[in-house]
Amino acid sequence: MKNQMSLEEQMASLELREAIILNGFKTDATPNEIILSAVKKVPTSTSKTNFFSLPLEVRQMIYDEVYITGWDDDGIYDYSQLGLYYHKTSFPNIGLSRVCKQMYSDVTPYIYKKVSVSLPLEDWHKFFYEIGPHNIRHIQEITINYRCSLWGGAWNCWGRDEHKDNYNKWEGIFRSISLGSMKPKKVMVWFDPCDNYSRYEDGTPVDGYQYLRCQVYEDLWFVKGILRCFWQARKIEFRGEFNPLWGHTLRKGLDFILRRDGDDRMALFNPKFICPAVDLKNCTKISDVVYDKIQTPWANLPTW
Incomplete structure (x- = not known):
């Protein structure tokens, strides 16, 4: 018969009534209301509080304090030309990265x-x-400090002619950097070429060095590395003695805006991030993509 409940329905009805009696639910409560009320009565276990239970924003405030002294000014650099590779474990606070995966990701x-x-x-x-x-x-x-040779010093420079290095000494570094898809806010390159070698009074070069200018000025491998690695940079600066034609080569290759500042400075700005009121202040516009910094003459020194 239709009005006759099956055995399963009768058992379910008895279990529901038993739950109502034992837990003190309303007799007219719906099954959903009974479930929700029962869930609310289940005690919740509290997890242990640790450092990583702090919000990420709070942890970042702590990391700012940890790395603000000394580290933020200098960053990672070479100690006494002995090689960072041998000394990287001695840098302060780098050990935090070995605590756990979460700490590694944070710091x-x-x-x-x-x-x-x-x-x-x-x-x-x-x-x-x-x-x-x-x-x-x-x-x-x-920051890249560019000297003419692997180890520095005029004794390792082979000049600009056919004797210059026939390999790209920057290839390994630039290859690794390019794989990281770096998006730096600032790239600084300092050039320190050996312009003139020592000569005796009669003009004979000391120790047989006959070159007057080193190969830094013709290192197109280096220029290609800059194009390859820093096309997403916000700003690229050159300081020192460098080939002035590189500015236009990089400007065209990167589609950046060039600001020239005398013979020993230039800057390339990513147009997506440039602030003309600041970056091009006190500049003369040569074209839409080239600007020259207005040179301020040196003040006359007082005579005694």
């Missing part, structure tokens, strides 16, 4: 925020290879 953006590359290049090749693309992408400011 590596602070550890690798600023890097200054110098000699010897081989150690920096190892460094960038070891930290990997996932850490290279954290670099916000990178």
Whole structure:
């Protein structure tokens, strides 16, 4: 018969009535109301509080304090030209990255925020290879100190002619950096070429060095590396003695805006991030993409 309940329905009805009696629910409460009320009565276990239970914003405030002294000014750089590769474990607070995976994820953006590359290049090749693309992408400011040879000094420079280096000594470093898809806020390159070698009074070069200008001025491999690695940078600056034609080469290759500042300074700005009121202040417009900084004459020194 239709009005006759099956055995399963009768058992379910008895269980529901039993739950109502035992838990003190209203007799007219619906099954959904009974379930919700029962869930509210289930005691919840509280998890242990630890450092990572703090909000990320609070943890970042703590990391700012940890890495603000000394580290933020200099970043990672070479100690006494002995090689960062051999000394990276001695940098303060880098040990925090070894606590656990979560801590590693939290602090590596602070550890690798600023890097200054110098000699010897081989150690920096190892460094960038070891930290990997996932850490290279954290670099916000990178400085490159460019000398004419792997180890520095005129004795290792082969000049600008056919005797110059026939290999790209920057290839390993630039290859690793390019894999990190770095988006730095600032790229600074300092050039320190050996312009003139020592000569005797009669004009004979000391120790047989006959070159007057070193190969830094013709290192097109280096220019290609800049194009390859820093096309997403906000700003690229050159300081020192460099080939002035490189400014136009990089401007065209990167589609940046060039600001020239005398013979030993120039800056390239990503048009997506440029602030004309600041970056092009006190400049003469040569074209839509080239500006010259107005040179202020030196004040006359008082005579005694």
